[in-house]
Amino acid sequence: TETMRRGVFICGGATFPKDAPTSSLHAHSAAIKTAKFLMKGKIVKDLKVAVVNEDYCGDCEFCPVTCPYGAISLMPKDNGHFVARVSELLCEGCGVCVGSCPVGAIELSHLKNSQILAQIRALLSVNEASKPLILAICCSECGHAAVDSSGMAMMNYPANVRILKVPCTGILQVQHVLEAFKAGAQGVMVIGCKPEGCHYGTGAQKAQRKVELAKKLLSEYGIEPERLEMLNLVYIEGDQFVEAAKKMTEKVETLGLVKLA
Ligand code: SF4
Ligand code: SF4
Known part of the structure; x- marks a missing residue:
């Protein structure tokens, strides 16, 4: 019943065709959410814009x-x-x-591009693991929650995988990927929500297009495009994150070190 617009809730046939009992349930849920929203008495808005x-x-x-x-x-x-x-x-x-x-x-205002690039360099500046470094750029919603859920389920992901949290993968720029390889990453994973469940509408789809573009550029630079991949997860899929991180590690080990042209 929630929508992209804060304080606007929809129910019944406004979402998709459904029978009367289901519509009634949705209406009940929308009414509760509306009441909770109004009972706060004010809208608090942070200035992360x-x-x-x-x-x-x-x-x-x-x-x-x-x-x-x-x-x-x-x-x-x-x-x-x-x-x-x-x-x-x-x-x-x-x-x-x-x-x-x-x-x-x-x-x-809260995450300038220079800060993203500095974080990428800092995350890749030290490698105490014996495995090649991999940067995982995760959205703060399902992407990062999936990484967290792997930890909560006591699943180990490789220590060579470094996590960079961004609000939405839609912020991704090809420059971020190139900077990661320049800073020593041997692989880059972009981890966002499922396209149909992206918390910011089309952010995950836009990230996918950037990934495809970045793959083409990597080829131009003589870097194997399979060193970059996008993963779309829901927040409980920590096991899939761990599996993908292990597979990426094995893949870049097989490929050997990146040779920058
Ligand atoms: S795309 Fe996101 S960050 Fe940019 S103006 Fe819209 S809500 Fe704000
Ligand atoms: S996307 Fe285009 S209109 Fe928007 S800030 Fe950049 S140059 Fe201006």
Whole structure:
């Protein structure tokens, strides 16, 4: 019954065709959620939002159509051009717009691109494991929850796998993948929600397209594209994460060290 818009709940035939008893159950659930929402008395909104550098914005219109929350609009400037503006009230800080901007004009206030790159370098700077380093870029929803659930179930994943948590895999840029290989990763895994269950709408689908693009670029640089893969999990699939991490480790061991052209 929940929707992408905070405080808007739907039920019954508004979701998909269903019989009367099921509709009634959904209506009950929507009423409870609505009451809980209203009883809080106020909406608390943190300021983890996207910020546009207006000097860089080229008015390309990608980000307004990309934002799953409709938080970006194009506003006229004095010179007859337009510039992207983010509504702090609507923005949920997912970063999907960041991954879509071709000129790097949008950043998250709480996770700038330079910070992501610095985290990638830091995570890969030390390797005390005897195995080749692998970077796992996980969304903060199902991706990271699946990694957590593997730990809670006492399943061991290889110590050579380093976890980088981002709000949504939709923030992924090809630059992040290249930086990882430059910093010594022998494999990169991008772990997000199932496309149909992505908490930020189309974030996981957008990440998949970036992964495909990055694979092509890796080939150009003489790096085997199979060193990069995307995994779509639900939060309880810690076992699948562990299995994929082990398989990736075995694969890059077989491939040997990355040879940068
Ligand atoms: S961070 Fe997410 S919610 Fe905020 S403007 Fe960008 S795409 Fe929209
Ligand atoms: S995607 Fe980037 S360049 Fe295009 S409108 Fe948005 S901020 Fe401006």
